[in-house]
Amino acid sequence: MKSDKRAQILLLAVILLLALGVRLLTFERHLPYVDYADEANMFLLAVDWRGDFPLADAYGAGLTGARLAGYPPLYPWVAIGVQHVVEAVSTESFLFSGDYVYGLRLLAIIAGVLTAAALWVIGWTLGGVVAAALSALVWALSPVVVEWNSLAVPDPLVYLASGWTLAFALWAWHKNAPAWTLPSLVCAVAAIYLKYTPLHVLVMWGGAVVVLLLRDWRRTLPWLLLEGVIGLASAAYLLFGYGALRLENDEAMRVDPAMALNMERGLRNLEGTLLPVGVWLFVAVGGVALIVYAYSRRRSWPVVDWRKALYLVVVLVVGVVSVSTFIGIEPYSNQMRHVLPVAVVVIGLWGMGASQIAAAFRAINRAGMALVAAALIAALFTGAAVRGDLALIQRFEQPDPRYELWQWSDASLPPEGKILMFPDSTLRAVWNRPYSGYDGQTAFDWAFDTAPYQSTPQALYEQGVAYFALTGAEQQAALRNPDMAAFLDQLLLLNVMTTVPVPDLPETIYFYRLIPPQxxxxxxxxxxxxxxxxxxxxxxxxxxxxxxxxxxxxxxxxxxxxxxxxxxxxxxxxxxxxxxxxxxxxxxxxxxxxxxxxxxxxxxxxxxxxxxxxxxxxxxxxxxxxxxxxxxxxxxxxxxxxxxxxxxxx
Structure with missing residues (x-):
């Protein structure tokens, strides 16, 4: 038994090291260029809340604070703490937003590894070591998870809180110990204090409480009363003390309860929850597991607890429905972060199914075959996951062309005027220090115009605009417009920057000076x-x-x-x-x-x-x-x- 326990601890350690390693290889993404706008918003919100940041006014932090008034308070509190730590340990005389983002991404890595540990506990309570190892492995290596699990935004901590809410709830159920529902509730409150949307965490906690009440209400009731006080106090502070209802950001304004039952949205969001495992792998393992479960019950072989499976399905449905009230995600996009808190349930279900398949082999004294079945399932997942992770590593090894643009402009351009861009350009934040992390010595201002050809280069120059930057796609679109093409013909093309193609990033950047030499x-x-x-x-x-x-x-x-x-x-x-x-x-x-x-x-x-x-x-x-x-x-x-x-x- 001791050797088995040591082997399981070693297996968990290996999985957690894999989770840590792949995140360390990808978390920097394109730093010091901050390529995810919400990271800048969180940085500025924390700056505004601090009240002692020297450049708060210059960065416009107050505008962000006003726009995000009522934002869930826990992440800004955490971000403020990380900012103080970064300032305390840094030897630099001046820090840029990218430096703070780096610190928060390191925190997100830790959260990701601890979430994998939560998936181990979840799997263990559902199907023993097979379910534990497979569930933790998915969170450790799934490219869909890895890509969005290391950002300086609340979501990685939401995944952590959601995972441990479920882990503690299932542990309380597994051990018949009501005391474990208390940390489950604390994690649920933390998830909601990080983002208001993951309401399914209350079902995670509440489902376990109901089961324990039915088993032994006398032991459970005192804990429920205590947790009720904590829950009501937490809700009262959010609503009446903090003023959560003030929030009017994009997600809050999109909330529409009528969309909860929108089938198209629901199916897209459900697909998103399956992607960490893989839709077909989930369906294949789940389908085989259902057949094996039915056969095992007929033969009186060991089976997984169908009540726990039903509980997970209920949590999954509530989670998908709650997400559907404000968004129908595009799978594989950055919107995946909205469904990953629910994906921990899907991963647990999948691990549970795999453990049922392995249990059937053990029931007929084929322990070796049980190991082979578990290893085969792990290999099917790991093969695809490793390929995806390697592609992710290669993608983030490529320099962001916008970073190269800011280095070039900082070293090459006199600051003789503003840089003109299209309003929706992917270049729009390049010289915005708090949003992009721009760390150049030369400060540039910028301007936006959807139709600069309605003026002349000389007139724009006299208004303080000296340069024009646009991506290759914008250049091609501009050349299809005769007026815009004629406008570009009057400019001096200073540089055409071409980089290795990277998804969602411009391959080519054109940079003009509005006025040619005299x-x-x-x-x-x-x-x-x-x-x-x-x-x-x-x-x-x-x-x-x-x-x-x-x-x-x-x-x-x-x-x-x-x-x-x-x-x-x-x-x-x-x-x-x-x-x-x-x-x-x-x-x-x-x-x-x-x-x-x-x-x-x-x-x-x-x-x-x-x-x-x-x-x-x-x-x-x-x-x-x-x-x-x-x-x-x-x-x-x-x-x-x-x-x-x-x-x-x-």
Missing amino acids: VEANALFAEQITLVGYDLDVAAGSVFIRPYWQAQASPAANYSMFIHFTEPDTLDPLAQYDGAPASARRPATSWQPGEILIGTDARIDLPPQLPPGEYQLRLGLYNYETGQRLLLGDGADAYMIDVEIPGNVP
Whole structure:
């Protein structure tokens, strides 16, 4: 017996380690880019509730707090605690929203592992070690669970609370011990304090209480009275102390009791609860288990407790119906998080069915066959699950193109104006620090417009809009609109960023500057770098010039730029500029072929009492280590720019 117990503990430990491992390999997703908007909402809600966050006003946390007034309070409380822990352990002088999301995702990992432990207990009470191992294995490895079990939102904690509500309820039933219904109720209250929607947890707790009352009402009644007081106090605080009825978020406003019995919604939501196991695997194991159960009863062989199965079915129906009041999910989408609290019931039922099949083999003294049957069922699930997990790991190993966009823009762009986007673009939050986790040194503002072609690029630029960003899909749609295509033709395409295809993420991003260079040059240096054009201005005793560069091939060295101000047909500079051709964070060796770099804003102060007249700028590139200059196609080592100095320049 002791060896069996040790083997079971070892098996549980292995399953929990698998749960931990696959979550550690996927939980970062695309951090530091925060790719899930609800994580940003929870971050801002906690910031608003704290009252001591330095950038709360700048981040607009008060607006989020007002919009989510009445939101279930437990997760914001938890998030505040995690924020304080992150600040206490971090060595960084400034933290971004992605840093806080990272901490909460680690908490979600712990919740996921503990939920797998709850599934072990659930399975154990339903069908022994076979049901326990299979149930825990599903929560540990199912890709549908793994993908949505490590986010910085309330849902992973709801899964945990839902799982342990059922685990404690079944344990109380299994041990005929009413005391265990108390932690079941506490977990149920926690689930509702995390999100108001998982009302099925009350049926989990209540069903076990009813069974125990029927068995021994004298032992159970005192616990029920205590739990009634706790439940009423919890409800009273939510309704009258906290003000839960104030909530008007999307889910709250979608609640429609009339949809509870909508068959289409119900079937979609039911399908969602089956997906962690797999619809066909659940149906196959369940169908065989029903046949084996009926045959075993006729032969008086051991069978699972049909009352527990009926109890789980009732909880499942209530859970599906309650979800249907506010949503009909799209399977495999992010809406799966709404049905996963109910999926713990389905997983328990499936494990129960598998244990019934194994029990039939043991009844005919075929313990080896029982083990083979359980192993076969486990293999059928695990094979598909591991393939899905590997695909998930590979998916999250790919960089989010929006993260690459913010790195590029931070290092490459002068903050000369807002970045224009379509209102529903997947790029809309890229430069929004609290929502995307943007950690760049350069701060950008943004603007939205559904039809920018109704204005002109010049007019938009004068209104403070300097750039335009759109995805490949948006670019294709824009080119199908003649007015929009004509608008794009007037812009300067700075970069086309293409990445490995990742589901739900843009494969290609187009980034434009609204205004092209004032003067077109198209001068090619050493077959490597083209001077596309430049902006030129003379004012207050200085010449201001901004070049625009494009690499034709990867530059061979980190070239420097010289600009000499000379009299016509002479080489002796009257004034000069020497420095990086573009941003110091974009040395020439980092330039990508085809990309246009907005160059350094160079200022050349003119000599005092300079006579008015015609002068020249000699602009070129050189290797600062060797002093060797890059030559143009005609052999010249500089591009000549005529400059007229007016008489009123001091």
